[in-house]
Amino acid sequence: MSYNKLSELCFKDCIWDFTSRTVKAQEDRCALNCMEKYLKMNQRISQRFQEFQIIANENAMAAAQKSGAIPR
Amino acid sequence: MAGMPPVDISKLQLVQELEIEMMSDMYNRMTAACHKKCIPPKYKDAELGKGESVCLDRCIAKYLDIHERIGKKLTQLSVQDEDLMKRMQTEQQQQPRT
Numbered sequence: 001m002s003y004n005k006l007s008e009l010c011f012k013d014c015i016w017d018f019t020s021r022t023v024k025a026q027e028d029r030c031a032l033n034c035m036e037k038y039l040k041m042n043q044r045i046s047q048r049f050q051e052f053q054i055i056a057n058e059n060a061m062a063a064a065q066k067s068g069a070i071p072r
Numbered sequence: 073m074a075g076m077p078p079v080d081i082s083k084l085q086l087v088q089e090l091e092i093e094m095m096s097d098m099y100n101r102m103t104a105a106c107h108k109k110c111i112p113p114k115y116k117d118a119e120l121g122k123g124e125s126v127c128l129d130r131c132i133a134k135y136l137d138i139h140e141r142i143g144k145k146l147t148q149l150s151v152q153d154e155d156l157m158k159r160m161q162t163e164q165q166q167q168p169r170t
Binding site: 030036042 | 099102103106107110111113114115116117118119120124125128129132133136
């Protein structure tokens with residue numbers, strides 16, 4: 001799923017030199033760093049997103065309780 | 073939830089599925105947007121820098137905030153629209169009689 005997106009993104013950001021058909025060491029390093037960084041970024045984003053969801057849920061529950069939709 | 077009126081379960085499921093789909097679409101778009109805005113395309117290091125991490129946190133908070141604001145505004149507008157339509161309809165129905 002996101003494998004294709006990851007390839008596209010890191011290719012676009014790292015590969016600029018088309019005077020040779022082999023991947024340079026520098027390009028290889030860049031692409032691998034790009035991948036690792038992207039995965040770490042994804043981890044952080046999902047964590048923050050979950051935190052937000054939990055807070056939003058709590059707020060919704062509190063609002064529902066206040067309006068009397070849910071007893072107790 | 074005992075006081076809830078009986079709801080069509082298949083309909084509820086459809087709504088839930090739609091909601092999940094919308095959420096994951098939003099999540100993907102948010103990831104792409106915040107990556108573009110916070111991670112410069114120079115990958116000398118595989119670690120997230122401190123500045124990048126802070127930027128991501130703020131980017132996500134802001135994105136979700138804007139998402140909520142726009143959603144509220146959109147519902148507000150659609151409610152206004154609906155009211156207007158209803159009023160116009162009732163006016164049209166009343167006109168031939170008078």
